[in-house]
Amino acid sequence: MIINGEMLLRRMTDKDYYLMVKWLNDPNVLEFYEETPLCLDDVIVKFGPRIEGKHYVTPFIVEYINEPIGYIQYYKITNTDYNLYGYSQVENIFGIDQFIGEQYLWGRGLGKSMIVMMLDYIGKNENISRVVLEVKNSNYRAIHCYKKCGFKKVKKLDNELCLMEWIKQ
Structure with missing residues (x-):
């Protein structure tokens, strides 16, 4: 747990599956989060191995004033990503x-808070x-938030996506 x-x-x-079904079927969330709508079975197949620690992605639920409000995950990037992004392995x-x-x-600034908390956690652990x-280049709100967290745009990936990075100090 990470608390601030x-x-x-x-x-x-596994008690969070229904939250993910709700959020991953909201067209406003999906407009910017690269996912297709998922039914309960799809959510279980995708997130079950992550919950069980059998996947390279580590998933978290974000709570604000004791209510679940969002999702954040971290992972070591794959070899394919190293090549795509142009980084040395x-x-x-x-x-x-x-x-x-x-x-x-x-x-309301909650995105910045949860990202800074995660960056601090990853940086320490x-x-x-x-x-x-x-x-997405069109997600101006997120780009503004990421910049406030210390991320910088570093590469255009295609017509829709760009890569942003945060460098550990």
Whole structure:
């Protein structure tokens, strides 16, 4: 568990499947989070191995004032990602992905809080040199948030996506 004031990042459990179904079927969330709508069985297949520690992705549920509001995950990037992003595999690079699933909380600075908490956690618990994320060029709110967290745009991946990185100090 990672706690900072009224925000908590806790490891995802099988009790969170229905939350993920709800959030991953919300068209407003999916507009920017690269996922297709998922039914309960799909969520179990995708997130079950992550919950059980049998996958390279480590999943967390974000809670704010004791209510689940979103999702964040971290992972060591794959060899394919090293090549795509143009990094040397000598570096220890991690990736993160996240969303706030409760729209009424968008624009309140909670995204920045959860990302900073995760960066601090990864920085203390993993031997990292940098953290990367992919973001849609049209997701201005997220890009602004990521910049506030210390990320910089480093590469255009295609017409829709860019790569942003945060370098550990």
